[in-house]
Amino acid sequence: xxGGGSTEPREAARAQLLLSIADDELILGWRDSEWTGIxxxxxxxxxxxxxxxxxxxxxxxxxxxxxxxxxxxxxxxxFDRAPDAYRCAPFVELxxxxxxxxxxxxxxxxxADRVRxxxxxxxxxxxxxxxxxxxxxxxxxxxxxxxxxxARLRDEPRFRDAVNExxxxxxxxxxxxxxxxxxxxxxxRVESTQAIERGEHTPELAELWNEMTxxxxxxxxxNW
Amino acid sequence: MVTxxxxxxxxxxxxxxxxxxxxxxxxxxxxxxxxxGDRVHIDFTPTFLGCPALEVMKRALEDKVAELGGDPxxxxxxxxxxSTDRITAAGREKxxxxxxxxxxxxxxxxxxxxxxxSKAFRCPYCGSTETKLENIFGPTPCRxxxxxxxxxxxxxxxxxx
Numbered sequence: 001x002x003g004g005g006s007t008e009p010r011e012a013a014r015a016q017l018l019l020s021i022a023d024d025e026l027i028l029g030w031r032d033s034e035w036t037g038i039x040x041x042x043x044x045x046x047x048x049x050x051x052x053x054x055x056x057x058x059x060x061x062x063x064x065x066x067x068x069x070x071x072x073x074x075x076x077x078x079f080d081r082a083p084d085a086y087r088c089a090p091f092v093e094l095x096x097x098x099x100x101x102x103x104x105x106x107x108x109x110x111x112a113d114r115v116r117x118x119x120x121x122x123x124x125x126x127x128x129x130x131x132x133x134x135x136x137x138x139x140x141x142x143x144x145x146x147x148x149x150x151a152r153l154r155d156e157p158r159f160r161d162a163v164n165e166x167x168x169x170x171x172x173x174x175x176x177x178x179x180x181x182x183x184x185x186x187x188x189r190v191e192s193t194q195a196i197e198r199g200e201h202t203p204e205l206a207e208l209w210n211e212m213t214x215x216x217x218x219x220x221x222x223n224w
Numbered sequence: 225m226v227t228x229x230x231x232x233x234x235x236x237x238x239x240x241x242x243x244x245x246x247x248x249x250x251x252x253x254x255x256x257x258x259x260x261g262d263r264v265h266i267d268f269t270p271t272f273l274g275c276p277a278l279e280v281m282k283r284a285l286e287d288k289v290a291e292l293g294g295d296p297x298x299x300x301x302x303x304x305x306x307s308t309d310r311i312t313a314a315g316r317e318k319x320x321x322x323x324x325x326x327x328x329x330x331x332x333x334x335x336x337x338x339x340x341x342s343k344a345f346r347c348p349y350c351g352s353t354e355t356k357l358e359n360i361f362g363p364t365p366c367r368x369x370x371x372x373x374x375x376x377x378x379x380x381x382x383x384x385x
Binding site: 043046047049050051053054055056057058060061064065127130131133134135137138140141144145147148 | 275
């Protein structure tokens with residue numbers, strides 16, 4: 001195909017992909033940060049705070065790439081859209097109040113994110129491939145943290161139940177063709193599982209959004 | 225008109241905002257300097273993407289160029305070109321003297337938990353390798369916490385990325 005019209009859908013698709021990943025990282029970063037001050041041990045307090053900071057940093061870098069195409073800026077993309085316009089997977093929105101579910105999500109998310117980052121690093125979009133490689137350098141440490149906890153809790157029924165319960169949500173982070181690899185990594189099955197897909201939102205997102213954007217909405221247009 | 229060498233010399237005076245013993249040049253985040261008339265282009269690579277000091281560093285670079293009489297144009301390069309291997313030998317020594325164990329080289333590939341739990345990491349205070357991992361994460365994204373069994377002292381280890 002040639003002609004001016006053919007590049008537009010491709011650019012729109014790229015911006016939507018960037019927003020999907022950025023929204024996942026922002027919202028999960030926000031959820032992880034909710035353990036700051038109340039994690040079960042001081043070490044985990046530090047770990048969750050640092051992981052949250054990294055994820056939000058990844059979101060910022062991805063929003064900046066998307067902003068070039070959308071003629072916007074990272075803060076506007078992060079905070080000025082209505083909750084329904086976010087493209088995050090329902091998985092990252094869930095407000096998880098116990099440690100077993102929190103660790104199960106960190107573990108499943110990091111494994112899914114690894115599959116996604118591997119694909120991006122190999123893509124012919126050099127800008128996105130470069131950023132994905134940079135993000136992955138930091139994610140290595142998140143994976144270590146998740147794997148360490150998963151190994152420790154593997155035989156605990158509460159953890160097993162949490163992983164099984166969250167599995168349909170975790171599948172929804174990835175494109176359908178990427179899911180078999182995730183299933184293989186974590187030893188679960190794609191068949192007979194109804195993935196909870198990106199596109200619909202949980203009621204928890206609107207609550208989180210209210211809190212997350214409250215300061216920015218208090219003085220619209222202010223330069224912080 | 226400023227020269228490339230003058231700009232590099234001036235940038236060497238800018239301390240890292242969080243670890244001021246090391247300069248931005250020693251940290252390896254300045255990828256290139258180019259002069260075009262009064263315009264001074266600097267390519268700057270972030271260390272960790274979530275580092276809150278990024279904006280401060282960028283502004284410090286702009287202010288320094290302006291002090292030299294140049295017109296700054298700082299581009300933030302968000303690719304994979306920065307790694308802790310870009311910290312200079314002088315920078316690593318300054319980190320160690322200040323009590324931050326410098327990052328292990330990436331030569332061996334991606335860091336693994338097994339490596340972090342091994343005794344390859346040296347205490348910046350007493351030089352012992354009898355150290356153990358306390359926490360992969362620390363007070364900033366770039367640091368882990370270790371414990372020295374020899375001098376019984378916790379210390380901060382710069383993460384390898």
